[in-house]
Amino acid sequence: LYYTGRGPLEAASIGVELDPEDVAFRCNLVTLQVLGIEVIMEDYSAGHIPTEESSGIIRDLDRELGRDGFRFFPGVSYRHLLVWKGGRDGVRTTPPHDIVEQPISSYLPQGEGASELLRLITSSQILLKDHPVNLRRAEEGKRPANSIWPWGQGRRPSMPPFREKYGLSGKVIAAVDLIKGIGVYAGMEVVEVPGATGWLDTDYRGKAEAGLKALEDTDFLYLHVEAPDEASHMGDVEEKIRAIERFDQEVVGTILEGLTGDFRIMVLPDHPTPISVRTHVDEPVPFLLYDSRREVPSPFDGFSEKEASKGVFIEEGHLLMDRFIGG
Known part of the structure; x- marks a missing residue:
């Protein structure tokens, strides 16, 4: 209903104000590899480069390439922001995690505004080739952040505040800027948590x-917890199981033990990311609703896609919150 792209949501999270004509892109730092005549997307996260290294790279990119309407803003780890002042939002881009270990030639920006983005990508590769951070990472056997990859573009959305829609105050806890940005546009308070990394740790x-x-x-x-999704993009079954188990025990368990009085809780993934394909797919997700005022035996044998298929199916996902809030 309100989504225009993840870029403007992430801009809101890090406090970047967008004018109506601005276009915001998620800007990944990635690792590209030349194999024969092809350039391959080796790693969508540049080896999950830490923020203390990536922020310096982004500042250097902004200093050297931040002109002609383009500006770079640092985010967390490999996730950053590119703003095109008065830019074009008709360009077609591809999430880098969708094309891991594939040639990038068919997935480079296309359409209106593509030439400007392609020049920026090429310029970033020249700048990053011998960047001090990458030279150190090479010495340590780590993957370099040798290119930018802009995607997920959009103009700022118009969303009703959560309080206006539901009559409730709200807060959001997340490590990734996309989720924080949703909270900002919904008028929620963003709670910062030390040690929240948006990764497995x-x-x-x-x-x-x-x-x-x-x-x-x-x-x-x-x-929100990002770790199971990151493990899926990595194709790591053991880490995904570990992330889900820790979420169950340390997040859901801790909250259930700590809540008192009447409450409702809903648990669900925001999208499927199967290990088999290592990217997001457009399929229904299981959700669990619990109301402390309605203690009834559960007809389900656990929480899974298979068990959820026996329950209620909500075809339009945006209506799920109405069901949760309204009881």
């Missing part, structure tokens, strides 16, 4: 404890 329990504290003076909490 995130502080699960710290997020849950911060969530319980947030609920002391707010009606609604949106708590």
Whole structure:
């Protein structure tokens, strides 16, 4: 209903104000590899480059290439922001995690505005080839951040505040700027949690404890954990299982133990990311609703896609929140 692209949501998260004619892109730092005559997307995250290294790269990119309406803004790890002042939003781009280990030639920007983005990508590769951060990473046997990859573009959306729509106050806890940006546009307070990394090493329990504290003076909490998705993009079954188990025990378990009085809780992934394809797919996701005022035996044997298929199917996903809030 309101989505124009993830770029403007991430801009809101890091405090970048967009004018109506601006176009914001997610800007990944990626690792490209030359294999014969092809250039391959080796890693959509440049080896999950840490923020302390990537932020310096982005600042250098902005200093050297931030002109002709383009500006770079640092985010977290490999996830950054590119803003095109007065830019064109008709260009077609591809998420880099969709094309891991594939040639990039068919997935480079296309359409209106593509030539400007292609020049920027090429210029970034020249600048990053001998960047001090990449030289150090090479010495340490780590993947270099040898190119930018802009995608997920859009202009700023217009969304009704959560309080206006549901009559409730709200807060959001997340490590990734996309989720924080949704909260910002919905008028929610963003709660920062030390140790929340948006990766496998995130502080699960710290997020849950911060969530319980947030609920002391707010009606609604949106708590997001990125780790299972990252494990899926990596194609790592063991890490995905570990991430789900830790989410179950340290997030859901901690919150259930800490809540008192009447409450509702909903648990669900925001999209499927099967290990088999290592990217997002357009399929229904299982969701679980629990209301402390309605203690009834569950007819399901656990929480999974298979079990959820026996329950309620909500075809239009945006109506799920109405069901959750309205009971």
